[in-house]
Amino acid sequence: MTFRVVVASAMVVVGLGAPALGQFQDRSEAKGPRIGEPSTQRWQLGVTITADTGPCSGLVGYVPLFVDWPEQQATVIAEDVTPNVRLTYQTVDGIKVMLVNVPNLPAGEQAKALITFEVKRSPMAPPQDTTIYQLPNPKKLPKEVRPYLAPSPGIESKTPKFRALVKEIAGSEESAWKKVELLYDWVRNHVTYEKGQAAGAMAAVKAGKGNTDDLTSVFIALCRTMDVPARTVWVPGHCYPEFYLVDDEGRGHWFPCEMKESRSFGGITEQRPVLMKGDNFRPPYAPRDRQRMLSEYLTGAGGKPKSRFVRQSVN
Secondary structure (H helix, E strand, O other): OOEEEOOOOEOOOOOOOOOOHHHEOOOOOOOOOEEEOOEEEEEEEEEEEEOOOOOEEEEEEEEEOOOOEOOEEEEEEEEEEOOOOEEEEEEEOOEEEEEEEEEEEOOOOEEEEEEEEEEEEOOEEOOOOOOOOEOOOHHHOOOOOHHHHOOEOOEOOOOHHHHHHHHHHHOOOOOHHHHHHHHHHHHHHHOEEOOOOOOOHHHHHHHOEEOHHHHHHHHHHHHHHOOOOEEEEEEOOEEEEEEEEEOOOOOEEEEEEEOOOOOEEOOEOOOOOOOEEOOOEOOOOOOOOOEOOOOOEEEEOEOOOEEEEEEEEOO
16 A cells, blocks of 8 residues: 655744844845844754554655755754664755655554754844845856746746736836835735635736735746746745845845735844745655645555654744
């Protein structure tokens, strides 16, 4: 018997107050967003598998792990791995993934692979001088940035509708920063937040409403249509976009913004840990597929194990 499990992780979100602007220090990359003082948290990621109804075999799966970003430093501080688990690691589109292999799991036994991280996550503030930024030249983008100009699942950035919208919204503006800001404000003013399943950028524009994922997708689609790289940032229970501009010396920088909550353009007070950045992932065991967010995964050749993916705060 073959089974397959892809589920959303159990999550516990820590409430964090927004820091005062005065807490932002000169810790950031020159001419990029200003990075504030970090909050320190502990999070556990992984999976537990139990052979409740009989022996199981050929169990394989994966769990995305935390990695470092300019606003985040992630350090492994503990591992809880049973001897019957074989672990390897793989990088998938810039994300570190823990590959889990359990060849045999006798009836009544449990396999466990849990990794505890200490995560230092900083809020970000917009740069003080926004006049120095320019639209990037698509032909001169770094290799790792180029994919964020292409369409992704639910981000239909090559459609005539988005080309027309970009021309209408920002066609006459000369400032690169203000061009992107006009796109941001248009989304917040024309696509109303509403709970529900994600429908994609085009459907959200047509309906004039969408969930947080949809608002993020619409903004990203507009940016990419204007040849501004943009991507999704995933945190527990939430997502938001980042856009990419170059400064007066030709250096590129990523700037975050909040679509659903209070207006925040070019910076963000979010302090939940970054799970991953991107929206067009190739799953390790199905590289021809594309996922907007890389989900945890488990499959096997025999038996019916009970599995639980873990993503929780352990502060």
